[in-house]
Amino acid sequence: MKDYLIAPSILSADFARLGEDVERVISAGADVVHFDVMDNHYVPNLTFGPMVCKALRDYGITAPIDVHLMVKPVDSLIPEFAKAGASIITFHPEASEHVDRTLALIKEHGCQAGLVFNPATPLHIIEHVIDKLDVILLMSVNPGFGGQSFIPHTLEKLKQVRAIIDASGRDIRLEVDGGVKVDNIAEVAAAGADMFVAGSAIFSQPDYQLVIEQMRSELAKVAQ
Numbered sequence: 001m002k003d004y005l006i007a008p009s010i011l012s013a014d015f016a017r018l019g020e021d022v023e024r025v026i027s028a029g030a031d032v033v034h035f036d037v038m039d040n041h042y043v044p045n046l047t048f049g050p051m052v053c054k055a056l057r058d059y060g061i062t063a064p065i066d067v068h069l070m071v072k073p074v075d076s077l078i079p080e081f082a083k084a085g086a087s088i089i090t091f092h093p094e095a096s097e098h099v100d101r102t103l104a105l106i107k108e109h110g111c112q113a114g115l116v117f118n119p120a121t122p123l124h125i126i127e128h129v130i131d132k133l134d135v136i137l138l139m140s141v142n143p144g145f146g147g148q149s150f151i152p153h154t155l156e157k158l159k160q161v162r163a164i165i166d167a168s169g170r171d172i173r174l175e176v177d178g179g180v181k182v183d184n185i186a187e188v189a190a191a192g193a194d195m196f197v198a199g200s201a202i203f204s205q206p207d208y209q210l211v212i213e214q215m216r217s218e219l220a221k222v223a224q
């Protein structure tokens with residue numbers, strides 16, 4: 001099977017017991033912690049910042065932390081998140097005045113770098129910065145909230161980005177975020193994604209391991 005990564009979005013975790021809940025989901029078989037940073041400016045919701053990322057590291061979380069910045073401006077938070085233990089930092093091109101500089105800043109701070117595309121954001125910028133990308137994240141919902149429905153048009157966009165990545169010959173993860181569930185993950189993988197953010201699908205269930213196993217068994221059905 002392809003090397004697929006499952007990244008639970010802790011937006012849907014139990015904030016009152018965050019360390020415990022994140023440890024539980026990683027022990028249940030998740031690969032990456034997806035850490036949604038919202039500023040009530042770029043998106044209409046407010047979550048957490050570098051202090052909470054550091055608190056998870058101090059608690060003993062060693063899994064990669066995938067920081068998705070839904071903030072504007074972006075740059076001042078990058079050193080803070082790198083210091084706090086982020087592994088991957090992604091941001092929205094609309095939120096940075098200088099996308100190339102922001103990507104370079106992430107890499108200078110020792111993290112993997114990625115761009116995030118909203119459902120209506122065009123993809124043309126990728127060709128200008130592909131040499132600096134470790135991750136491309138396609139939003140399959142409008143950012144700001146968990147529990148929304150997957151926007152079907154994302155499947156076509158995933159196919160386009162998969163073709164761009166394959167043609168580049170570069171090792172770039174194609175991540176998808178929003179409305180990913182057991183019953184659509186295979187279709188999303190078949191369109192080209194290899195990293196799956198899932199919040200409500202995992203954290204709303206009593207048995208995280210069962211959901212993650214069901215997702216992996218759906219992924220095992222995808223033709224290579």
Ligand SMILES: O=C(CO)[C@@H](O)[C@H](O)COP(=O)(O)O
Nearest residue numbers: 009143144146147179199200
């Ligand atoms: O970034 C976001 C929303 O802005 C996501 O990470 C959601 O948190 C995913 O939640 P589900 O759609 O899986 O419930």
